[in-house]
Amino acid sequence: MLAEIITIGDELLIGQVVDTNSAWLGQVLSQNGITVKQITSVSDDQVHILQALAAAEERAELILITGGLGPTKDDITKQTLCTYFNTSLVFNTEVLADVEERFASFGKTVTPINRKQAEVPANCKVIRNKSGTAPGMWIDKGNKTFISMPGVPFEMKAMVTNSVIALIKEKFKLSFIYYKTVLTQGIGESDMAELIEKWEDSLAALNIKLAYLPSIGTLRLRLTTHGDNEAMLRELVTAKITELQALADNYIYGYEEMDGQKETLQHIVGQLLLESNQTLAIAESCTGGFVSHLITSIPGSSAYFKGGIITYANEIKTQELSIPAAIINQHGAVSSEVVELMAKEIKNKFKTDYAIATSGIAGPSGGSAEKPVGTIWIAIATQQQVITQKFLFGGTREQNIERTAQTALNMLRKHIVK
Amino acid sequence: MLAEIITIGDELLIGQVVDTNSAWLGQVLSQNGITVKQITSVSDDQVHILQALAAAEERAELILITGGLGPTKDDITKQTLCTYFNTSLVFNTEVLADVEERFASFGKTVTPINRKQAEVPANCKVIRNKSGTAPGMWIDKGNKTFISMPGVPFEMKAMVTNSVIALIKEKFKLSFIYYKTVLTQGIGESDMAELIEKWEDSLAALNIKLAYLPSIGTLRLRLTTHGDNEAMLRELVTAKITELQALADNYIYGYEEMDGQKETLQHIVGQLLLESNQTLAIAESCTGGFVSHLITSIPGSSAYFKGGIITYANEIKTQELSIPAAIINQHGAVSSEVVELMAKEIKNKFKTDYAIATSGIAGPSGGSAEKPVGTIWIAIATQQQVITQKFLFGGTREQNIERTAQTALNMLRKHIVK
DSSP states (O other), X not given: OEEEEEEEOHHHHTTSSOOHHHHHHHHHHHHTTOEEEEEEEEOSOHHHHHHHHHHHHHHOSEEEEESOOSSSTTOOHHHHHHHHTTOOEEEOHHHHHHHHHHHHHTTOOOOHHHHGGGEXXXXXXXXXXXXXXXXXXXXXXXXXXXXXXXXXXXXXXXXXXXXXXXXXXXXXXXXXEEEEEEEEESOOHHHHHHXXXXXXXXXXXXXXXXXXXXXXXXXXXXXXEEESOHHHHHHHHHHHHHHHHHHHGGGEEEEEETTSOOXXXXXXXXXHHHHHTOOEEEEESTTTTHHHHHHHTSTTGGGTEEEEEEEOXXXXXXXXXXXXXXXXXXXXXXXXXXXXXXXXXXXXXXXXXXXXXXXXXXXXXXXXXXXXXXXXXXXEEOSSOEEEEEEEOOOOHHHHHHHHHHHHHHHHHHHHHO | OEXXXXXXXXXXXXXXXXXXXXXXXXXXXXXXXXXXXXXXXXXXXXXXXXXXXXXXXXXXXXEEEESOOSSSTTOOHHHHHHHHHTOOEEEOHHHHHHHHHHHHHTTOOOOHHHHGGGEEETTOEEEOOSSSSSOEEEEEETTEEEEEEOSSHHHHHHHIIIIIHHHHHHHOOOOEEEEEEEEEESOOHHHHHHHTHHHHHTTGGXXXXXXXXXXXXXXXXXXXXXXXXXHHHHHXXXXXXXXXXXXXXXXXXXXXXXXXXXXXXXXXXXXXXXXXXXXXXXXXXXTTTHHHHHHHTSTTGGGTEEEEEEOOSHHHHHHHHOOOHHHHHHHOXXXXXXXXXXXXXXXXXXXXSEEEEEEEOOSSSOOOSSSOTTEEEEEEEOSSOEEEEEEEOOOOHHHHHHHHHHHHHHHHHHHHHO
């Protein structure tokens, strides 16, 4: 089945916002057996939107539209849909109730301008928005379907994940797609490609597609196949993943099932700590709070995370974690000695089972010939020992912070599962 | 003048690659007075590319195309351009010389497949590529111009910056575009729209467009206008922004100029601390390290950020920040009393000029009737005083953490500028 994506908003055309919605939608649709034919970004201009709708309708069966649903005057998608389908806006009490509930949760009452969020084209079926005030709209026109959604990424994503995909599957007969994602850490895209080259070559004959999905610090490998026999597809992919484990086991930290939640290292580490009833403290220098942020982004993390200290200045390392100034002077703050003490001291002070410590040169300045930007020390303290490891990432500040955090979490994970 | 961007490649449609080229081109073109009418992403499919070219030619004078110029079989842009313009490929010795020079610089000779990079449509003017082997191609058709460029971002960007913009200015007389963005925090999109309704209505007569650009915790307002008289456009927008200040001063934390960097609250707070030679410490509970992460994401933040403590468990609040257990028991960790002490204690302990403290219920669990999810206390300690403020955000865990951080940074900013 063919789909097209239309994203609406001047901010996309002047490049103030990168259109990440389309890529995300493209991924989700392909994973569900729907081929995206074209992505079109147009301005907040009625004539232009009407043109784009007509062109997409000619080529595709499913047209997904994002953006232009805010309550402000520059947002004209709803009125334009009315013009396109020759209908008018009607007041939807169900949407109003959602908007009212949302405002009540902030201790506010709905303003007149926000009441307008409850107006929808008369020919649409409302898709409820649990993360914002603008409802989604499903409009059938013969065998074609138009779905209009908010442009705010997290609202759109929640709507697609929770409702839209199921609704599409109800209406259209899609061939069965099965995919599973292998999560790796500690190896880059091209090194992985070399490591698994022969294995990758063997996938084509089985009709399995491999996608490399790199992000800073981690690399996900998605195996996708489609057909009619669900059980056979699962078996095929599982067998190839077993082969992959033999090649890349040292880098694999987890798996994501098609219907499962997105697994991150902080999820997996959190789950391991929760199951073993153990606790964690974190001492951060170069990561400046980012490792703790990842850990505490998981609901319920207070069950295993006691807290942390961000010892950004050297004097704070001495004051809070009793690291002798002489050791810092002798070896530098970015050293095995300092990061080992950081981990050991915070573990003792916070009385936890594990501790993580980071110290490095995130950049862009602060590097030297001996310790260039991207030099990172990580320590993991357990009940038995403290291990430290050095890395040379050498990226941008953002990359160094992110890669350090991912690497530290994976080091801790390996120690817990050992 | 109107332009359109066509990006070619299956990887864009399945979402494996986010189309950042278009946003970058959109920025550069708008800054040069060219209005981007549409961005279209299509697959590596001849019929589809031909359709997209024809549609773009109808709407725009300038059509920029990226992608599909590699030497492998899946790249078909050059052959498709020949079909579209009813011409054929010819061998260009100048391009071959460039390719040969490039290969020589790696100590290699040109392979047969790479010799094909020197074949270009007979009707094109070659745009040399100094960062890769695929040349750019400039094709005039009456008063319309087509420019085909490589999809590799750094090759395309170098080509645009070094050659394409100058060539466009040679051929077309461009009108000037000016925009400026007002950064606000602490007010939502619809509340802002109500607050500035009359002011917004006055923009149309002046040919100024207003865009609302919300993200979690902040809202940016962009004013855009175009014409021939650059000085007058700047003056017009500046005058309207002065009027806006009178209405919304309490929410405005900064501005972004057209050619300036993206400004965030952590940039602005960092700059203020740096200029005044003052320091900061942070005590975080519900934000779990995220405020510190934002602060330390700025290069050079070690000049003003000494460090922080993440007092996630109550016992850590008592142990590290001397908050009496009795006070936590009496008022709860999410209370004015506790957050005030957190800010006061970390400021004294870390000997800084300012401190931020956060304590709240990020959710999704942990809420009660009295303190529902999204109840947040923030404290700012200065040399003179500690002020605390309560917020009821009531969003998801991610939203509550992000909004708390943005709000805390803005509270600190207001205190520093006072």
